[in-house]
Amino acid sequence: MTEYVAVTADTPLARTGAIKLHGPDGFAGMRRAGRLAAEILDALVPHVVSGVTTAELDDIVREMTLAGGGVPATLGYRGYTHSCCISINHVVCHGIPSERTLKDGDIVNIDVTPMVDGWHGDTSRMYLVGDVALKAKRLVDVTYESLMLGIAQARPGNYLGDISHAIQTHAEKHRFGVVRDFCGHGLGQVFHDAPEVVHVGRPKTGPMLKPGMFFTIEPMINIGRPDVKLLDDGWTAVTRDRSLSAQFEHSIGITEDGCEIFTTSPKGLDRPPYAA
Numbered sequence: 001m002t003e004y005v006a007v008t009a010d011t012p013l014a015r016t017g018a019i020k021l022h023g024p025d026g027f028a029g030m031r032r033a034g035r036l037a038a039e040i041l042d043a044l045v046p047h048v049v050s051g052v053t054t055a056e057l058d059d060i061v062r063e064m065t066l067a068g069g070g071v072p073a074t075l076g077y078r079g080y081t082h083s084c085c086i087s088i089n090h091v092v093c094h095g096i097p098s099e100r101t102l103k104d105g106d107i108v109n110i111d112v113t114p115m116v117d118g119w120h121g122d123t124s125r126m127y128l129v130g131d132v133a134l135k136a137k138r139l140v141d142v143t144y145e146s147l148m149l150g151i152a153q154a155r156p157g158n159y160l161g162d163i164s165h166a167i168q169t170h171a172e173k174h175r176f177g178v179v180r181d182f183c184g185h186g187l188g189q190v191f192h193d194a195p196e197v198v199h200v201g202r203p204k205t206g207p208m209l210k211p212g213m214f215f216t217i218e219p220m221i222n223i224g225r226p227d228v229k230l231l232d233d234g235w236t237a238v239t240r241d242r243s244l245s246a247q248f249e250h251s252i253g254i255t256e257d258g259c260e261i262f263t264t265s266p267k268g269l270d271r272p273p274y275a276a
Contacts, residue, residue, distance in 0.1 A: 002195075002207040007188075019186060019194050021212030026119075026188060027253055027260065030214060033121030034251050034262025036068040036114045041125045042267045045274045048127040050104045054086040058097035061112055070114035073122075073191050080235065085111040085124075092220050092228050092237040092245045093182055104130030107140060109247045113191065120187045122216050123263035124249040128272045135223065136244055139176065143221045143246040144271040146170045146178075150199070150217050154252055154259040158209050164201030167219045177226035179245070182237065184216040187251060209254050218249030 003018040005011060007026060022030075040061055047060060062083035065072045072083035080096075087095035087109040088102070095109075102108060111124035126140045146167045153162040171178045184197030195207050199219040224243030231238060239245050248271070251262045264270060 004210060006212070013189050015190055015193050017194055019207060019213060020188060021210060022188060022214055022253070023212065026212070026214065029117060029119035030121065030188065030251065030253055030262045033070065033114060033116040033119040034123065035121070035266065036065070036070055036116055037112050037121035037123045037251075038263045038265050039068065040064045040112050040114065041110060041123065042265055042269050044110060044127070045269060048102065048108060048110070048129060050130050051101055053099050053101050054088075054095070054097040055099055057086060057110065058082050058084055061110075065112070065114040068114065068116070070116040073113040073115040073120055077191065083112075087111070087245070087247070089244055090239045090242050092179055092222070092239060093247060094235045094237055096233060096235055102129045105132055105136075107132060107136050107244060107246060111247075111249065118189050120189070120191050120251075121263060122187055122249065122251045124218065124247055125270070126246050126248060126272060127274075138174070139221065139223050139244055140246045140272060142171060142174045142176060143219060144248050146219050146221060147217060147248045147250065150219065151250065151252060151259065151261065154209060154217070154254060156209055156211055156254060156256065159204050159206050160195060160197060160209065161201040161205030162203050163217060164198050164206070165203045167217075168200040171219070171221045177222040177224055179220035179222065179226050179228055181228050182220055184218045184249070186213070186215045188214045211254050211256050213254040214251065216249055216251050218247060220245055220247045
């Protein structure tokens, strides 16, 4: 039985397993955090080019987060020492910034989570470096389309399974593999909270969506099989068959008649190619 709890000043901030239902103050907090997250990804567009190191991009994320009145939620999280995750080509998620340089033809996911006044704005976007192969561009396009089809199912009375099914159906129609090992999650004043938002599933299954729920939808989709493995660093997940992987992520809140996307790009740069 799914448990829901209306958030009040006395609600524990810890993850309890119950799905939190937020009020107007929560929506206001998530708008601030989500906007800063989206502004950071917008600002990265001219910097994601051949020859730049992922450490340099991480520095930009950290500086922009602090300048915007936030702190990077990943910095120090479970021992992680960077301000974002940068995942290149066959890296599915949680790629660690380093001295590695981007090169022509790479596809890159950058995942940021600034925490502003205690609220988490979690989002990621794909970037294309130089001349990218057509099959890679198609993967990126289908991944974004899958995310938005999932978000279209995010409304009161629907179920998390409706979101999952929309994503899985679209990706598999194009013969791509949908990663099972990682999922979206509830968030707000807790970075990773209930519910878990898987990206494969059957309609009308899982928790019912109710106004005030906050969570991420973040499908990871592979050109090949959905299987992944974790590298020895304990963070970086890669495709087992070395096929390309793509991901997009938005943080959303369920409203009375649909949902609000907190992390939409202010400049309209939600999917590549970006003309900023």
